[in-house]
Amino acid sequence: MKASPRPQEDPGGPTLTAEQRRILEDDGYVVLPDVLTPEECDLLSEKTDEMWEAEKQRPRRYTVEAGVRFTDNLLRYSTIFERCLLDPLVLDGVRAVLGDDIHYYLINGRRADPGYGKQPLHDLKRERGRPFRTCNTIWCLDEFTEANGTRVVPGSHLTAEPYVSRCVDPLRPHPDETRVLAPRGAVVVFNSHLIHGGSENRGDTPRRCIHSAYAVRSVRPNYDWRLLPDEIKAGLKPESLALLGLDRPGEGGAR
Numbered sequence: 001m002k003a004s005p006r007p008q009e010d011p012g013g014p015t016l017t018a019e020q021r022r023i024l025e026d027d028g029y030v031v032l033p034d035v036l037t038p039e040e041c042d043l044l045s046e047k048t049d050e051m052w053e054a055e056k057q058r059p060r061r062y063t064v065e066a067g068v069r070f071t072d073n074l075l076r077y078s079t080i081f082e083r084c085l086l087d088p089l090v091l092d093g094v095r096a097v098l099g100d101d102i103h104y105y106l107i108n109g110r111r112a113d114p115g116y117g118k119q120p121l122h123d124l125k126r127e128r129g130r131p132f133r134t135c136n137t138i139w140c141l142d143e144f145t146e147a148n149g150t151r152v153v154p155g156s157h158l159t160a161e162p163y164v165s166r167c168v169d170p171l172r173p174h175p176d177e178t179r180v181l182a183p184r185g186a187v188v189v190f191n192s193h194l195i196h197g198g199s200e201n202r203g204d205t206p207r208r209c210i211h212s213a214y215a216v217r218s219v220r221p222n223y224d225w226r227l228l229p230d231e232i233k234a235g236l237k238p239e240s241l242a243l244l245g246l247d248r249p250g251e252g253g254a255r
């Protein structure tokens, strides 16, 4: 799917157009172009790579994908990544999926180098259909093309159809799948209940993105935001602290 045209600015902040809302509701994702400037893409990419270099010897608690630089919890490294928390247009999309009572769930970097990045189609064991509980936003630091875009089964967030278990091999293309196509600087608001998977980067340059996800408050955050370094907490805006649950005692803890 191609990027939708930029929405009208609203005096109360930019909001999704009716068409963007419909696409998000029916397909489970919508591409919002021009959220980041090229300079912001450069800065976020550089910081993500810097964090990877700084931490690459650190033992990891999760499965490492070959040829992929996965940087977990970017926010513990730099307040630069606060850029991915509060964007009003992106938040309007997230609220269209989850409603207003949300908090911040996770933020990770994912860079797939040429020849790598292929994942099995997955549903992350999430129930499908309403009410939705988590919503991802994918920040495209490089263009998402036919040669590297995330594969998705549009509409699969709405139905209990066992798309994945019916796959002979979830690594192979699914007949109902399509590629998310998005220009550099776009954000894809992405219902986390959608069946999807990373694709092999068949391009000749790295494909970088940031996953920045939200959840309804009954779902605990993936990271314990209370453990963020004090200097990071001190540098965040009050609206970010509220989204992280750090403005209230007893909140912000991980699942």
Ligand SMILES: O=C(O)CCC(=O)C(=O)O
Binding pocket: 110, 119, 149, 150, 151, 196, 197, 198, 199, 209
């Ligand atoms: O980066 C992508 O294209 C999607 C990655 C993904 O689906 C995942 O890591 O679960």
